[in-house]
Amino acid sequence: MFDFKLTPSLQETQQETEKTRGRVYDLIVLGGGPAGLTAAIYAGRARVDTLVLAGSLPGGQPANTDVVDNFPGFPEGLEGPELVRRFQSQAERFGCQIELEEVVEVDFFSRPFTVRTHRATYQALAVIVATGASPRRLGVPGEDKFFGRGVSACATCDGFFYRDKRVAVVGGGDSAVIEALFLTRFAREVVIIHRRDELRATQIYQEQAFANPKIRVAWDTVVEEVLGDQTVSGVRVRNVKTGEMETIEVDGVFIYVGMDPKTELFAGQLDLDEWGYIVSDHRQRTNVPGVFAAGDVQDPLYRQVVVAAGTGAVAAMEVEKFLGEYPKSRIDKDVSTACCETEL
Amino acid sequence: MPLLNEEITAQVKEQLSDLEGPVRLVMFTQEFECQFCAETRQLVEEIAALSDHVTAEVYDFVADQNRAAEWSIDKIPAIAVIGAQDDGVRFYGIPSGYEFTSFLHAIKTVSSGRAELSTEGVQALAELSEPVHIQVFVTPTCPYCPPAVMLAHQMAISSPMVRADMIEATEFPHLAIKYEVMGVPRTVINETTHVEGAAPEPMVLEKLQEAVQGA
Numbered sequence: 292m293f294d295f296k297l298t299p300s301l302q303e304t305q306q307e308t309e310k311t312r313g314r315v316y317d318l319i320v321l322g323g324g325p326a327g328l329t330a331a332i333y334a335g336r337a338r339v340d341t342l343v344l345a346g347s348l349p350g351g352q353p354a355n356t357d358v359v360d361n362f363p364g365f366p367e368g369l370e371g372p373e374l375v376r377r378f379q380s381q382a383e384r385f386g387c388q389i390e391l392e393e394v395v396e397v398d399f400f401s402r403p404f405t406v407r408t409h410r411a412t413y414q415a416l417a418v419i420v421a422t423g424a425s426p427r428r429l430g431v432p433g434e435d436k437f438f439g440r441g442v443s444a445c446a447t448c449d450g451f452f453y454r455d456k457r458v459a460v461v462g463g464g465d466s467a468v469i470e471a472l473f474l475t476r477f478a479r480e481v482v483i484i485h486r487r488d489e490l491r492a493t494q495i496y497q498e499q500a501f502a503n504p505k506i507r508v509a510w511d512t513v514v515e516e517v518l519g520d521q522t523v524s525g526v527r528v529r530n531v532k533t534g535e536m537e538t539i540e541v542d543g544v545f546i547y548v549g550m551d552p553k554t555e556l557f558a559g560q561l562d563l564d565e566w567g568y569i570v571s572d573h574r575q576r577t578n579v580p581g582v583f584a585a586g587d588v589q590d591p592l593y594r595q596v597v598v599a600a601g602t603g604a605v606a607a608m609e610v611e612k613f614l615g616e617y618p619k620s621r622i623d624k625d626v627s628t629a630c631c632e633t634e635l
Numbered sequence: 636m637p638l639l640n641e642e643i644t645a646q647v648k649e650q651l652s653d654l655e656g657p658v659r660l661v662m663f664t665q666e667f668e669c670q671f672c673a674e675t676r677q678l679v680e681e682i683a684a685l686s687d688h689v690t691a692e693v694y695d696f697v698a699d700q701n702r703a704a705e706w707s708i709d710k711i712p713a714i715a716v717i718g719a720q721d722d723g724v725r726f727y728g729i730p731s732g733y734e735f736t737s738f739l740h741a742i743k744t745v746s747s748g749r750a751e752l753s754t755e756g757v758q759a760l761a762e763l764s765e766p767v768h769i770q771v772f773v774t775p776t777c778p779y780c781p782p783a784v785m786l787a788h789q790m791a792i793s794s795p796m797v798r799a800d801m802i803e804a805t806e807f808p809h810l811a812i813k814y815e816v817m818g819v820p821r822t823v824i825n826e827t828t829h830v831e832g833a834a835p836e837p838m839v840l841e842k843l844q845e846a847v848q849g850a
């Protein structure tokens with residue numbers, strides 16, 4: 292009944308923080324998910340001096356995923372946290388330094404590139420951006436006020452607090468329906484609020500949801516506001532077909548309306564597409580020579596562990612090539628002109 | 636049956652192989668009436684067996700009342716992670732699931748005596764003149780929780796004024812209700828101030844200072 296997860300966050304490199312001051316790394320990888328860790332494995336193995344800044348969710352999305360069933364090489368599937376823990380041990384075996392710091396600012400205009408966290412400022416000749424994606428918010432009044440206190444994006448974390456209560460799940464995809472089913476273990480009633488007249492989720496999940504007496508679906512409905520004084524008391528919703536407004540009384544709201552790439556930090560420095568994804572080419576290059584992007588942060592289409600890992604590997608191999616062409620001694624002088632002319 | 640499987644055991648052993656100083660896991664249990672007391676005790680004993688530097692001490696919450704008071708333990712199951720001195724690092728409820736990571740982290744950090752905080756953070760904590768009590772509410776199934784717990788414990792290790800508890804909310808539902816926990820992690824500072832989510836160090840520091848000034 293108990294399990295004991297050793298997630299990647301265990302690794303502490305306390306002594307090394309001192310060593311990092313004033314040092315210019317070959318490569319800094321932003322993100323400790325499948326893309327970032329795979330990039331680190333490749334870079335470390337190629338003896339590229341690499342620092343990984345893993346942020347607040349070391350291991351990335353799989354750290355929050357029950358089972359990953361389709362990563363090749365694991366015929367029985369593997370728990371998400373265990374899969375990424377293995378990614379990390381492998382990166383460490385090749386000598387990569389991994390820190391749990393959240394990047395708060397980057398400067399890709401001057402070289403070496405600068406990356407700032409709450410704790411320190413780091414510099415590197417090349418950067419791989421692999422900050423992944425995070426759950427999208429609704430952007431309605433009341434959502435921020437109650438986030439963490441009645442509005443949640445993690446049913447496995449917070450489901451327990453809704454024993455015998457009523458909750459709303461917003462969304463209609465696999466995650467929304469899977470989590471709605473999970474929440475029926477605790478909640479007395481689960482209302483799925485979906486903006487269309489049919490669910491997007493896989494058929495078997497839909498069938499389970501429709502067969503579950505605790506679940507009902509509010510079709511063609513969008514949330515306009517999360518209501519409540521001290522705690523959440525309900526959601527104000529609008530029927531998109533009739534325009535009718537209504538209040539649904541609930542004690543909690545779980546939001547599963549998709550993912551957004553984590554790219555706010557890079558706006559104005561890296562080219563982003565209209566949905567906020569980093570624009571990269573098939574060699575994972577961005578518009579800034581020496582800055583590469585890998586994984587969900589640049590992938591609006593597939594968003595899979597194996598794809599993230601694949602692009603992470605490509606990015607690291609490209610970094611190796613980049614560093615070969617522009618070794619440390621030349622980078623200041625040459626790269627901003629020479630390499631930009633050839634690349635763009 | 637051991638709680639830790641072979642694979643995890645091997646990893647823990649490896650993680651604990653380079654401990655710098657001795658660590659005492661002071662565990663409080665009770666003969667009856669504690670949901671996961673038996674398992675928590677077993678966990679502590681299994682871990683102590685994996686390193687020469689780690690020892691387990693098991694006490695009875697009722698029979699050893701005075702000791703419980705001495706370690707300021709007020710509920711069970713409880714684990715105090717003690718290094719060269721008592722830094723105020725506590726776990727209430729079994730550190731299973733994702734919290735196992737926080738637990739091993741606490742052992743390692745207490746052993747070295749070095750918290751990894753920013754220079755500003757260390758400075759701000761050094762200036763504290765009043766005691767601060769941080770309680771981090773978690774569930775074992777919350778991947779966002781260990782960073783919040785680890786940060787609180789680092790603050791405790793960094794400052795003699797700060798003590799920090801992990802509280803496993805499902806084992807202490809009355810506390811979850813008392814502190815209005817509807818989502819985790821939720822960090823409660825000095826009873827009054829709270830932070831939702833795995834907030835970065837500067838934000839928690841700011842709240843901590845707010846809590847001290849507000850008092």
Ligand SMILES: Cc1cc2nc3c(=O)[nH]c(=O)nc-3n(C[C@H](O)[C@H](O)[C@H](O)COP(=O)(O)OP(=O)(O)OC[C@H]3O[C@@H](n4cnc5c(N)ncnc54)[C@H](O)[C@@H]3O)c2cc1C
Nearest residue numbers: 322323324325326346348351352394423586587594595596
């Ligand atoms: C519930 C769920 C189930 C899934 N199931 C599957 C599945 O079965 N199979 C499959 O192939 N895929 C699955 N996926 C998708 C898969 O998890 C992602 O495609 C993959 O994790 C993307 O990897 P990534 O490294 O690009 O980004 P992420 O996994 O999102 O990792 C991003 C990393 O960047 C870090 N980061 C973010 N911002 C910063 C910052 N400012 N500074 C420093 N670090 C930062 C984060 O802490 C994290 O470590 C699932 C996703 C979810 C949410």
